[in-house]
Amino acid sequence: NPLPATREIGINQAGYAPSAVKIAYTATAVGEFSLVDLQANQAVFRGVPTISQKDRKSGKPVYQMDFSSFQRPGVYQLQLSNGRGSAPFAISDQVYQSIYQTVMRSYELQRCGIALADPVSHVHHEACHLAPAQVMGEQGEERDVTGGWHDAGDYGKYTANAGMTTAHLLLAYELAPMTLKNTSLFLPRAGEGESVALSDEPDTLAVIRVELDWMRKMQREDGAVHHSVKTAEFPGMILPEEDRKTQYLYPVSTPDTAIFAAALARAARVYQSYDEPYAQMLLDASMRAWAFLESSNELLVPETVQAYRIKSDKQSRVWAAAELYFATGDVRYRSYVEQNLGELELRPKKLAPSYWQNTSAMTIITLALHHQTDWELTLQMRQLLLHHADQVVNRINQTPYGTVLQARDYDWASTKTALGYSVHLAVAYQLEPKPAYVAAISRQLDWVLGANPLAQSFVTGIGMFSPVHPHHRYAAASGILVPGLLVGGPNANANDNVAVAKQGAKSYIDDVRSFATNEYAIDYNAPLVVIAGFLHERRN
Ligand code: 9MR
Ligand code: ZN
Incomplete structure (x- = not known):
């Protein structure tokens, strides 16, 4: 019974x-x-x-x-x-596809600058953040930077995070091409008259375009890219259309410009087969960003920003060069990679999933996936990644609950970290199809969806014990939960003083005030999309 x-x-x-x-x-x-x-x-x-x-x-x-x-x-x-x-x-052999669908679809529900009315989730709100942004430090100067996705539980929009998110999502094109092409997202777009009219373009790519288009608006005439657009302070728990305080366009930075260049070069490669002129536009923007970076080697970071401030631009410059090389075949970029590879974390044991602050792993992934016999360095990266993957599998086999997470990993977005390592394993599988990699990956998904000490699913709307009070302004203000949002999960530092600190996997609370454990962000969801897609592709 x-x-x-x-x-x-x-x-x-x-x-x-x-x-x-x-x-x-x-x-x-x-x-x-x-x-x-x-x-x-x-x-x-x-x-x-x-x-x-x-x-x-x-x-x-x-x-x-x-x-x-x-x-x-x-x-x-x-x-x-x-x-x-x-x-x-x-x-069921549908579980992974259904996760992919729900989670990928959530990006459409995070859209900014349009009215939403989704018949599936019932998410709806008026058009938001339509006013031009005030260019910081330039009295009276304004700019249109509407569109894109709200970054997280807040309504800011940040270039570095957008770049990392789109770059990760686009990995699905390489690691789960069938799932990406065959999964309808039932986009609530009818009659919107959007530019995404190309009928053979997969829904997933139509969704990602929205963010890429917004990113392009963040680029200055000289190729440099602005850090973010947001209000000076986080608003209260209000609907997006009620957030009417002045939005500022924060200054340009070199790390943001480098991440932008990398993400758009990767995107150019992917969109190439569906929409050449669009791909060309992305590539031009990426090359202009690179030209700006080339004009000076200095790190330029605005002092005025707090969130997502980046301390170094070196690894991201290398990543941009790698993506530009594979997008153009121009040896200039290849030499840059060769001369600067030392900037990356190249120890298999220390390699950690990429995020806005450190993009080393992304570069290694790109080089390894495109390994070619006449470029020794790519073969080395392939070896490095395979070594790393075997170490990750060992870690998983020695941890209770089969998670890759070690004590130190219970920090911001530990859920994203577990899935980020799984992305490395998925790349390794592409290079050498060991069944142990697939098992290790699915166990990380299990962990995120409830195979953990709290029996807590960390994705809204998925699983019986899943978050119902995420730190998410729209959900809090409307009472409507956006399905498919991965929250950060256990964070032993409990920086919000709401979750209980120092409890490892148990430092989590489903409380709207807990921004350090119960907030979602666009970059958290991205590896979940890739992993669900990958597992669906390999389900037999
Ligand atoms: O995910 C981010 C985490 O890695 C940072 O250390 C933390 C503190 O700055 O911020 C997290 O990102 C938040 C960002 O600053 C603002 N938008 C909401 C993001 C998710 O919490
Ligand atoms: Zn908005």
């Missing part, structure tokens, strides 16, 4: 592909577990929990329950012999 769902069992609350590794976790010592088919109302599988690893902090054992061998599609509950039940979950 079905039992009430409890948090005693950590399990992926969306579910598993039939062929996937399926491991649930509990800290409760019991003799037996069973899998109950909720439609037929009968036990279909029984097993004995085994001790997985000692939870280092508490010294308490964690038990794992492996039911990988059970592959029949259906809806199930896992039950312990003490009478406690898990959240319901599916076994």
Whole structure:
């Protein structure tokens, strides 16, 4: 019989592909577990929990329950012999695609500058942030920088984060091309008269265009790119259309310009096969950004910004050069990469997922994916990435709950970190298809969707115990939850003083005030899209 769902069992609350590794976790010592088919109302599988690893902090054992061998599609509950039940979950070859769809679609619901009325999620609001921005430090000068996506729970828009997000999302084109092409997102765009009219362009690319178009508006005539557009202070928990304070266009910076150049060069490559003139426009913008960077080697960063301020531009310059090389074939860029590669983190053990502050891994990914026998360096990057991937798999196999996350990783957006490592594994799989990589990846997705000590899914709208009070202004003001938002998750620093600090994987709270554990941002979602797409592609 079905039992009430409890948090005693950590399990992926969306579910598993039939062929996937399926491991649930509990800290409760019991003799037996069973899998109950909720439609037929009968036990279909029984097993004995085994001790997985000692939870280092508490010294308490964690038990794992492996039911990988059970592959029949259906809806199930896992039950312990003490009478406690898990959240319901599916076994289906549609789970990953449905996650991909919901999460990718969320970008459309973060759009700025248009009215939204989505029949699927019921998200709706008036057009927002339509006024031109005030150019900071230039009295009376204004600029149109409308469009794009709201960055996170706030309504700011930041170039570095936009660049990292689009660059990650576009990896889906390389790592999950079939999913990307075959997944309809049911875009609520009818009658909008947008430029995205090309009928054979996949929905995913139509969505990403919105952000790329906004990024192009952030570029100055001389090629340099502005840091961000936002109000001087974060607004209260209001609707976007109620946020009418002056928005400022913050100064240009070299790290922002470099990330912009890299992301747009990558985008040019991807859009090339669908819309050549558009791809050319992206490439021109990227090359103009590069020309600005070339004019000086100095780091230029505005003092006026707090969020996403970057301390170095070196690795991002190298990344831009790498992307520009593969977009143009111009050896100038290749020499730049060769001369400056030392700026990257090249130790397999220390390599960490890229984000706005450090883009090393992205460069290595690009070079490794495009390895060519007549360019030795790309072969080295391929080796480096494969080494790194094997170390990541080891880490996963030695951690309770099968997560890659180590104590130090419980920082801002630990969920994104776990999925970021999974992106590295997906790239490694592309280079050398080891089944162990796929298993390690799906276990990270499991962790994010509930196979963790809190039995908490960290994605809104996915799973029975998922966030309902995210730090998200639109959700708080409207009472409507945007589905498919990955929140940051456990952050042992609990910088908001709402979540409990120093609890590792348990430093998380589903509280609207907890911006350090319960906020979403566009860059958090991006690796989730790539991983769901990748797993869907490899589900058999
Ligand atoms: O995700 C960001 C995290 O890595 C930073 O350390 C943190 C502190 O500055 O900010 C996070 O990003 C926030 C950004 O500053 C403003 N928009 C909301 C972002 C998500 O919390
Ligand atoms: Zn807006």
